[in-house]
Each structure stands twice: as C-alpha cells, then as structure tokens.
Amino acid sequence: MTTAVEHTLLNVDFCGVKFINPFILASAPPTTTGEMIMRAFDEGWGGAIIKTLVPEGEVVRNVAPRLASLPYGKQRMAVLENVELTTDRGVKVWLKEIGQIKRRHPRRVVIGSIMAAGPAKKDWQELTRRVQDAGADMIECNLGCPHGMPERGMGSVCSQDAEITKHITQWVKDVARVPVIIKLTPNITDIKVTARAAQAGGADAISAINTVAGLAGVDLDTLVPLPSVKGLSTYGGLSGPGVKPIALRAVCEIFKSTNCLISGIGGIGTWRDAAEFILLGSTTVQVCTAVMHWGYRIIHDLCDGLSNYMEEHSFASIADMVGLAARKITMHESLSREYRLVSAIDRDLCIGCGLCHVACRDSAYQAIEWDPKRREPSVDEEACVGCGLCSHVCPVDGCVALKESKVPLKKKR
Numbered sequence: 001m002t003t004a005v006e007h008t009l010l011n012v013d014f015c016g017v018k019f020i021n022p023f024i025l026a027s028a029p030p031t032t033t034g035e036m037i038m039r040a041f042d043e044g045w046g047g048a049i050i051k052t053l054v055p056e057g058e059v060v061r062n063v064a065p066r067l068a069s070l071p072y073g074k075q076r077m078a079v080l081e082n083v084e085l086t087t088d089r090g091v092k093v094w095l096k097e098i099g100q101i102k103r104r105h106p107r108r109v110v111i112g113s114i115m116a117a118g119p120a121k122k123d124w125q126e127l128t129r130r131v132q133d134a135g136a137d138m139i140e141c142n143l144g145c146p147h148g149m150p151e152r153g154m155g156s157v158c159s160q161d162a163e164i165t166k167h168i169t170q171w172v173k174d175v176a177r178v179p180v181i182i183k184l185t186p187n188i189t190d191i192k193v194t195a196r197a198a199q200a201g202g203a204d205a206i207s208a209i210n211t212v213a214g215l216a217g218v219d220l221d222t223l224v225p226l227p228s229v230k231g232l233s234t235y236g237g238l239s240g241p242g243v244k245p246i247a248l249r250a251v252c253e254i255f256k257s258t259n260c261l262i263s264g265i266g267g268i269g270t271w272r273d274a275a276e277f278i279l280l281g282s283t284t285v286q287v288c289t290a291v292m293h294w295g296y297r298i299i300h301d302l303c304d305g306l307s308n309y310m311e312e313h314s315f316a317s318i319a320d321m322v323g324l325a326a327r328k329i330t331m332h333e334s335l336s337r338e339y340r341l342v343s344a345i346d347r348d349l350c351i352g353c354g355l356c357h358v359a360c361r362d363s364a365y366q367a368i369e370w371d372p373k374r375r376e377p378s379v380d381e382e383a384c385v386g387c388g389l390c391s392h393v394c395p396v397d398g399c400v401a402l403k404e405s406k407v408p409l410k411k412k413r
C-alpha cells in the first residue's frame, strides 16, 4: 500500500531529480543534523536541504537568544525573526552524515547548502566538489541570508548584486555534476534582475525566498530591540506566515521572467499554501518555520491535502499545476474597468456591529448607511464603488460579499 506521502500523484521531477513528493525541508533548524533529517525522511519528507555549510576556517558562533516572534490573533508565530548563522558543525561531520542519510534513504533527496564570500571562487568550487562527492543529489547556493553573514561578504550581499550572483552561479556550475539551485534574497528592489543573472550563470533552478530583513520589535521596559542578546540586538531575517505574500510575488515574478525551475519558500505551513506556490510557478516547495512550530509530522497533512486537492481538480501531476495562476497576473492597465460590483450584506448573518458602516464612512465612499435604532447597515448601491473594504472588516464569515450590479455608479466623490 502506498502511504499518503508516497502518493504517486505527488511524484515530481525537479531538474531531473525524482522526488516522492514536492515537500522539502528548507535549510534551517529542522535540518541541523543528519539524524534529524533521517527522522524527517522516516516521517515522509521528499527532500531536505542541510543547514548551510561555510568553508572550513570560517568560525561560526551563534548567540542566545537568536529568535523573536510576533503573535497575531491565535497564531503564535505569525512572523518569526532569527539572527541565527549558518551551521556551526564542521564540513567533515556534514560530509559523513550526507553519506549516512543517502545510504538509509536512497529515494529521498539530499541537497547540500553552501555559502562562501562573493569573490571566493576557490571556496565555492571546493564546497561544491566536496558536497557532491559526499553523495548530495543537488547543491543549493545560499546567496540570501540577511544577517551576520553579509558583514563577512557572504549571504544576501551576493544576491543583491546581479554580477556577483552570475559569477558564483558560473563557478559552481563549472564543477557541479549535480543540479544547482540558487537561493535568492527578497531584500532587493527587483528580484527579476538577480533571477535573470542566476539564469545567465547557468542555474538549473532558483529558490525563493530567503528571509525578509526586519526587526521584530522593542522591549518597552528595557528599551532593547528584539531579540535582546545581553542588552544589544541586531537586524534579523523574517519568516513564517507574514512573509508569504512577499514570497508568492517573488516566485511569480521569477516564473514569468526566467526559464529556471523554482523551489518556492516563505510562509508555507498548509497544503493550501503549497498549492498556491505551485500554481504561481514553484515545482517544489520548502518549509522551515511551520516545522519549527509543529514538527516534521505536518508532512502527512501537507501530502494528504495536496493530493486530495489535485484529485478534486483532476490534475494528473504537479507539473500540470505549475504556473497556472501566474498566467492570470497582468498589467494593472489590462484589468477590466467594466466589472461593476457592489457590496451585499446578508441580514440573517449580520450581528449589527457596525464595522462595515464605519469603514465605509471613514475610509471609502460613504455607501453603507446605518440605522442606529435597529443596528442595521444598508448599502446605497448608487454610491458603492465595490472596493470590498466592508467584506474585509466584517467579523462574520460570508456576511458581506460583493455582487455584480447593473446599478450605475452615481454618487462617486
């Protein structure tokens, strides 16, 4: 019997490498050791990217604490900030463990993540050779870490410069016998530029995004920004649900501007998130923060949910889904101006909170009138521009919707 994680619908070819499912553990705390990766594979993950390796001699000393998080509603880690560095385990230890993982899980994909300084051709090539010789199926070049490493000329400074991105890709491709993925930073004005540079350097695939540069907050009692490392802090990298829209846009832009395959990352925690990333152009998807929150076992829900969705929509393979939604992104100028929508309030569901009226009065076109005695909103269709704000502020699911209307807009101010 095939388990959900081995559902044949989920099998996917990524740069000629076969994955039993498109779900990959991103290079991060869930891939801190070989033992952890093997446990994740036992649970059903299709691939894993080892925590980023740096050249021997680079001293990696982490700080504590190295995380800060922003809760939002019931979501404990709506955004996670980290100031963690690359792996603090030695290159030789990792090379041995890559071999062990492959021997125990020959059908799972092990990806070696590497990082060196922008001009350090020798380091890039040496790490590539050593990681592939150890048995890695693919190489991911981490050009995206926004904290700590840029101070040493590594990480995001490399993919904030198209020439550096192209050179590193070429150097790695010159010696690689396995497919090469270039992991980009979103901390740049136009990610299409560096994505095209990676393509020009010969990248087989692009992964996006690494973390978004940020600062989680300030402790108002001690006046120290978070995370406070004995009274001082530094800028970090943001991940988790809050960065998903930034990642989706990056994936879609890369899909539409290059021919490279894409591994999408950033805020993926459910099969729905994964499906969105695939529909916008990703062939595989990577997960970090959601696993840090819920553990490896989320792979079961990810696989069950995605395969059920594919069956319901008659998708025969992941490849059939890739980029279908990206085609529907167009220039603003090309969007219809003839589509007339107005707000419609379901009186049976309305709880009389008045939020739709207040939002429309103070931030839109004063199209929702309010009966204070009956605590009842009503829509003036001639004034409603169909912006949809009322449907977003309404706390009751399905109570306020937009409907097509033939009533002409008369009172627009």
Ligand SMILES: Cc1cc2nc3c(=O)[nH]c(=O)nc-3n(C[C@H](O)[C@H](O)[C@H](O)COP(=O)(O)O)c2cc1C
Binding pocket: 026, 027, 028, 029, 051, 052, 080, 082, 084, 085, 086, 087, 113, 142, 145, 183, 209, 210, 211, 238, 239, 240, 241, 243, 265, 266, 267, 268, 286, 287, 288, 289, 290
């Ligand atoms: C604590 C932490 C450590 C990370 N370390 C690495 C790393 O060593 N190499 C790397 O390429 N990305 C690293 N990342 C970035 C993740 O791989 C991923 O790109 C990012 O977290 C967005 O995905 P998510 O929203 O699923 O977490 C790290 C992220 C976190 C939260």
